[in-house]
Amino acid sequence: MRFLTICLLFCICSVLSYIEYTMNEELEYSSGKFIEWIQSMNSPALRNIFILIGDVTSICFLIASGTLYLVYSREDGTLCVISAYLGAAISGILKSLFTRPRPLWKYQNIEGMACPKDWGSPSGHSMAAGTPMIMMFILLRRKGATNSQLILMLICIGVTAFDRLYIGAHFYFQVILGYSYALLIASVLIYLYDKGAFSSDWILVIKTHILMLGIIILSYVLFVIKQPLWNDFWEKNFKDKCEGSINSEKAMNKNLSEGFLGFVVAGFIMGKYLLGTHGSMSEFKLLSFGLFFISVWFSMLVDKLVEQNLFCLGLFRYLLGIFMSAELPLLLSSINKIKHKFG
Structure with missing residues (x-):
């Protein structure tokens, strides 16, 4: 039954991708009008709130996933962390395939409250943040979460989707497409986990590295051979609203960088295998959160x-990836030993 569900989700994603590829002008026009309407209700407070939401959602569910891995459950945390990076990597490939502009590039009347320089379809936030959101939603349901917890998760998904429209970063169909792929990725990972695919050690490591290598090679091939259409008006609109400049090469470069996030997934699985078995550090919840936050922040800086x-x-x-899955738990374990020794 679950396999049939995955097949159905794959078909839905394929149909939506075909619609996006063949009817993008019509979809972007109708979505542009809607974005102009919701931005007409703009206020300084509302603007700042949605800019903050856009910044926070890009990493908050990744941090939550890392804390889940370090404190509560290695297996559940692994699923959530790799789903976030896998979603981001696949979104980079899909963006390089579709090469569609963003609302703030295409329409002069749409305000750019954020200034992304990569292609817009599908929404990277919907995939990178949406995949761990959906993964957590599925895991919470399995563990008998309360209705309020599930409703809160659905609200997070809805607010993130609306945020991408309000700040002019995505057309609505780009967000729908992103969440569709996020649901597919999360469902596939859960299916593989239930089949025991995450308990085979070296076989898992080898398969993961082969898969991630395929994603990385595909990202690079698209970067080399893809010749996207470019409209100079997009660059003019961007310069009128944002600092810096955009062009086709810069957009492809950004999406190639996203595709290379597959290295994090491979490293994380390798680190988890090298790690062995360590208990959770439940007494260090805040420290675990802080260490994972610093790791993600530092990685974004070095990137x-x-x-x-x-x-x-x-x-x-x-x-x-190795540091997150192997070294952080060992660091917490060492702190725990020091605490018991001198406590």
């Missing part, structure tokens, strides 16, 4: 510095 050097970018992200 900016090494983005143009693909070898350094890939190596750093692979090591980051």
Whole structure:
């Protein structure tokens, strides 16, 4: 039954992708009018709230996933962390395939409250944040979560979707497409987990590395061979609203960088295998949250510095994955031993 559900989700994603590819002008026009309407209700307070939501949702569910891994459940945390990075990596590939503009690029009347420089379809936030959101929703249901917890999760998904429209970062169909792929990715990971795919150690490591290598190679091939159509009016609109500039090459570069997030997934699985068995550090919840937050923040900083050097970018992200899954728990374990020794 679950396999049939995955097949159905794959068909839905395929149909939605076909619609996005063939009817993008009509979809973008209708969505543009809707975005102009909701932005007409703009106020400084509302603007700041949604800008903050856009910044926070890009990492908050990743941090929550990391804390889940370090404190509560290695298996559940692994599913959530790798789903976030896998969603981001696949979104980079899909963006390089569709090469569609963002609302603030295409329409002069749409305000750009955020200034992304990569292609817009599907929504990267919907996939990178949406996949762990959906994963947590599924895991919460399995563990008998209360209705209020499930409703809160659905509200987070809805607010994130509306935020991407309100700040002019995505057309509505780009968000729908992103969440559709997020649901597919989360469902596939849950299915594989239930089949025991995450308990086979070296076989899992090898399969993960082969899969991530395929994603990375595909990202690079698209970067090399894709010749997207470009409208100079998009760059003019961007310069009128944002600092810096955009062009086709910069957009492809950004999405290639997203595809290279597959290195984090491979490194995380390798680190988890190298880690062995360690108990959760429930007495260090706040510390676990802080350490994972620092790791993610530092990785985003270094990404900016090494983005143009693909070898350094890939190596750093692979090591980051190992550090998150192997070294952080060992660090917490050492702190725990010191506490008991001197406590």
